[in-house]
Amino acid sequence: xxxxxxxxxxxxxPEGAIVSLNCTYSNxxxxxxxxxxxxxxxxxxxxxxxYSSGNKEDGRFTAQxxxxxKYISLFIRDSQPSDSATYLCAMSRYSxxxxxxxxxxxxxxxxx
Amino acid sequence: SAVISQKPSRDICQRGTSLTIQCQVDSQVTMxxxxxxxxxxxxxxxxxANQGSEATYESGFVIDKFPISRPNLTFSTxxxxxxxxxxxxxxxCSVLKTGRDTGELFFGEGSRxxxx
Numbered sequence: 001x002x003x004x005x006x007x008x009x010x011x012x013x014p015e016g017a018i019v020s021l022n023c024t025y026s027n028x029x030x031x032x033x034x035x036x037x038x039x040x041x042x043x044x045x046x047x048x049x050x051y052s053s054g055n056k057e058d059g060r061f062t063a064q065x066x067x068x069x070k071y072i073s074l075f076i077r078d079s080q081p082s083d084s085a086t087y088l089c090a091m092s093r094y095s096x097x098x099x100x101x102x103x104x105x106x107x108x109x110x111x112x
Numbered sequence: 113s114a115v116i117s118q119k120p121s122r123d124i125c126q127r128g129t130s131l132t133i134q135c136q137v138d139s140q141v142t143m144x145x146x147x148x149x150x151x152x153x154x155x156x157x158x159x160x161a162n163q164g165s166e167a168t169y170e171s172g173f174v175i176d177k178f179p180i181s182r183p184n185l186t187f188s189t190x191x192x193x194x195x196x197x198x199x200x201x202x203x204x205c206s207v208l209k210t211g212r213d214t215g216e217l218f219f220g221e222g223s224r225x226x227x228x
Contacts (some may be wrong), residue, residue, distance in 0.1 A: 046218075
């Protein structure tokens with residue numbers, strides 16, 4: 001079993017829809033949870049970061065962590081074609097970059 | 113933030129050859145990493161490039177196959193040696209910048225290698 005599971009998609013939704021991206025994990029020691037966005041032929045860039053459980057909101061993006069269920073989510077409101085990218089969840093026991101475990105990424109396409 | 117330049121951006125290589133990927137950062141960084149991203153797979157850490165000492169390799173990766181140099185705090189190279197088609201992948205250079213709450217990884221655009 002992989003430490004982090006992520007549905008690879010692809011996920012295609014119409015512009016303006018609410019998007020929900022999810023990951024599950026098996027290691028209860030994970031404390032730091034991240035979402036990276038990767039455009040085609042580019043490197044990943046950090047989108048959201050959350051420590052422990054709870055929600056974090058940044059504009060149209062909301063990251064949610066449920067440690068009891070070992071489940072994290074990224075919600076995108078009012079989705080735009082520019083949100084079309086691959087979204088990778090990532091998590092770690094520590095705040096440093098050591099031993100960050102990435103999900104395999106969900107490819108998202110927003111249809112105009 | 114950090115601006116990371118990788119060269120080459122892509123290459124097609126013959127089986128049995130070796131290729132060196134260069135990574136240049138626009139500022140001095142302590143922590144620099146090399147990742148592999150295979151199609152449909154998660155980002156996998158190959159090694160931590162240590163300035164002035166041997167790289168620290170993750171399980172499943174060895175120095176003979178992936179020799180790494182880190183001559184200073186802004187530059188590193190990764191060599192993929194004796195390539196086989198299984199080495200076809202995107203190789204990403206990454207650096208850690210420490211913020212107030214946590215470290216943030218910045219990535220280069222990647223080097224896409226195809227081995228025939």
